[in-house]
Amino acid sequence: MPILLFGSRHVELITGKKTTTIRKLWKKPLSHGDRLHCYWNLVSKERRKLFEAKVTDVEVVKFEDLIKDDALAREEGFNNASELETEFKKMYPNDTKKDSLFQVIRFKKLPVDEWEGKKIDEKSMITKRADILFDVGKFNKSVMCYSAALNIDPEDVYLLNKKGDNLSRLGKFDEALECYDKALKLDPKNEFIWNNKAIALLNSNKPEEALKSNGKALKLNSENVVVLYWRGFILEVLGRFQEALDFYNRILEINPEDPDVWNAKGNILSEMDKADEALECYDKSLELCLDDSIDASTWNRKGNALLELGRFKEAIDCYDKALSLDTGNDIIWNNKGVAFMELHQFEDAMNCFKKALIINSDNEDSKILRDECLENL
Numbered sequence: 201m202p203i204l205l206f207g208s209r210h211v212e213l214i215t216g217k218k219t220t221t222i223r224k225l226w227k228k229p230l231s232h233g234d235r236l237h238c239y240w241n242l243v244s245k246e247r248r249k250l251f252e253a254k255v256t257d258v259e260v261v262k263f264e265d266l267i268k269d270d271a272l273a274r275e276e277g278f279n280n281a282s283e284l285e286t287e288f289k290k291m292y293p294n295d296t297k298k299d300s301l302f303q304v305i306r307f308k309k310l311p312v313d314e315w316e317g318k319k320i321d322e323k324s325m326i327t328k329r330a331d332i333l334f335d336v337g338k339f340n341k342s343v344m345c346y347s348a349a350l351n352i353d354p355e356d357v358y359l360l361n362k363k364g365d366n367l368s369r370l371g372k373f374d375e376a377l378e379c380y381d382k383a384l385k386l387d388p389k390n391e392f393i394w395n396n397k398a399i400a401l402l403n404s405n406k407p408e409e410a411l412k413s414n415g416k417a418l419k420l421n422s423e424n425v426v427v428l429y430w431r432g433f434i435l436e437v438l439g440r441f442q443e444a445l446d447f448y449n450r451i452l453e454i455n456p457e458d459p460d461v462w463n464a465k466g467n468i469l470s471e472m473d474k475a476d477e478a479l480e481c482y483d484k485s486l487e488l489c490l491d492d493s494i495d496a497s498t499w500n501r502k503g504n505a506l507l508e509l510g511r512f513k514e515a516i517d518c519y520d521k522a523l524s525l526d527t528g529n530d531i532i533w534n535n536k537g538v539a540f541m542e543l544h545q546f547e548d549a550m551n552c553f554k555k556a557l558i559i560n561s562d563n564e565d566s567k568i569l570r571d572e573c574l575e576n577l
Contacts (some may be wrong), residue, residue, distance in 0.1 A: 201235055202235070202236055202237070202241070203236075203237050203238075203239065204223075204237070204238045204239070204305075205220070205239055205240075206223060206238060206239070206240055206250065207240070211329070211333070211341045211344055211345060212277070212344075213250055213251075214250070214326050214329060214344070214345050215344050215345070215347070215348045215350050216309055216348070218275075218277065219256075219271075219306055219307055219308065219309070220275040220276065220304065220305065220306050220307075220540060221251050221276065221305050221307075222266070222272070222284075222302055222303070222304050223302065223303055223305060224292050224295050224300075224301075224302055225260060225301040225302060225303050225304075226303070227440070228257065228513060229260070229303055229308060229542065230255050230258050230303060231255065231258060231303055232255055232256065232258065233254060234255040234358075235252060235253075235254060235255075235316060236246075236252065236253040236254070236255060236305075236307055237249070237252055237317055238250040238251050238253060243352045246504055247548070248320075248325060248423060249317075249318065249325075251309050251310065251312075251322070251323075252309075252310045252314070252315040252317065253283060253307040253308055253309050253310055254308050255305060255306070255307050255308060255454065256307055256308050257304075257305075257306040258304070259304040259306075260301055260302070260303055260304075260307055261299060261301070261302055261303075262290075262298065262299055262300065262302075262449070263295075263296050263297065263298060263299070263300040263301075263302060264288065264298040264299070266281070266285075266288075266302055266404055267281050267282070267284065267288075268281055269283040270537075272304065274420055276482050282355075298444070303408065309426065310430070311408050318416065318423040318553050321387055323349050323352045323353055323356075323470075324331050324351060326348050326349040326352070327345075327346075327349050327358075327359065328343030329345050330342045330346045330449035330512050331362070331520060333345060334338050334362065334365070334366060339366050339369045339370050340370065342362075342366055343358045343363060343366035343367060343370065346359050346362050346363040346366060347363065347482070347528065350363065352446045355385045355386055357386050357387045357390065357393075357545065359387075360379045360380070360382050360386075361379070361380065361383050361392070361393050361396060362385035362510060363379045363391075364376040364377070364378075364379035364380045364383065364393075364396060364397075364400065365396060367379065368396070368399065368400050368403065371399045371403075372402040373401075376400045377397060377404070380393055381397070384397070389420055391417040391418075391420040391424055392417070392422075392426070394413050394414070394416045394428060394525065395413070395414055395416035395417040395424075395427045395430055397413045398410040398411070398413035398414035398417065398430060398434065399430060401413055401433055402430075402433075402437065404496055407434055407437050407438050408438070410434050411431075411434050411435070411438070414427060414430055414434055415431075418431060423454065424569060425451050425454055425455060425458070428447050428450055428451045428454075429447075429448075429451060429460075429461065429464070431444075431447045431500070432444040432445075432446075432447035432448045432451070432464065432468075433446065433464070435542045436464075436467075436471075437467060440469050441471055441472050442472075444468050445465065445468045445469070445472075447575050448464055448465040448468065449465070452465070456576055457487040457488055458488070459484075459486075460478050460485070460486040462481045462482075462485035462488065463481070463482065463485040463486040463497075463501070465481045466478040466481030466482045466501060466502075466505070467501060469481060470504065470505060470508075475505045475508040475509050478501075478505045479502065479505040479506065481507065482498060482501055482502035482505060483502070485498055486499075486502070488489075494525070495525060495526075496522040496523070496525040496526035496550070497522075498530060499518045499519070499521040499522035499525070499535065500518070500522040500529075500531070500535065501536060502518045503515040503516075503517075503518030503522065503536075503539070504530075504535060506518060507535070507539055507542070508540065508571065510542075512543050513539075513543070514540045514541045515535075515539045516536055516540065519532055519536035520536070520537055523536070527558070528559055530535070530555075530556040530557070530559040530560040530565075530566065531556075532561050533552045533553070533555045533559065533566075534552070534553065534556045534563060534565055534566050534569070536552045536574075537549040537552030537553045537556065537570075538569065539553075540552060541569065541572075541573065544576075546573040546576045546577050547560050547573075547577060549569070549573050550570055550573035550574065550577070553566040553567075553569050553570035553573065554570065557570065
């Protein structure tokens, strides 16, 4: 019973796209028709059986020939033969002489009902792998896995929704909407999927349609804070600031300890030229945030609110805190420069605009304001 071990980087094993592997020649080489038992991470706690397969072809090649074959290297998951050579020298430090022999094994994945050994819930295994990839932001790979799981069960609502989420994150909003629509035909009372559809519509520059989809989610559960948040955000995009503010306030009635909503409320109040109230919201947001979760944007917006109130030195302090978190942000450097200009510290201001232009030479505001500083020096 030959066993093949694979690293988790070979996601194509799940989808069936990878049907080749290259291994050092064994004492008892494989032959056409041999049964393979394929696993991920055999010696770890994360050991998982992937599938059983049948060998369709075995070719023995010398290492000197292997490292010249780009096409074969790509079959093994490398970009080219040079990359394969580097990796194989690490994997097989004593077996990479010119005449060292390797076997190129081609195989065909077998359906579960044809397995000889222990059978697994293949859909569950693939879904778990997809969820892990999704959680770490590897969306190209996770969408492949969700698609593979859907080939097993095309009417799984969870999988359709997650595939839609993946496609949204990849910017493929039309395909995402197709997934959400399929899911909603199967589960029309799922508020989360209606809301996810609303987000995809918003990202497709269809805010009115997004509002309707979000409205259906809201009818299903008017206390769902995620749905309420996106209701507020969509209304904000539509310029309906007072209505957006009302929804953010509703969330804060349910959960007054949410820093993101305090921040969103502050943004709305800034748009409504209510700098004093906005400042209170930003302070509340910063108070509730854990130190490692405070982002540069909140400090920058607080600085902007202080700038509007004429509290320029305090604004600069906020911009400094923002820049300590995101030193490569030309917008924040520009804002800091404006605060210095208001204090008539034109040399300091000009230095800020110069830094903004080093980061982004197309920042027209910084160009104009830098020239204005020069006139005042």
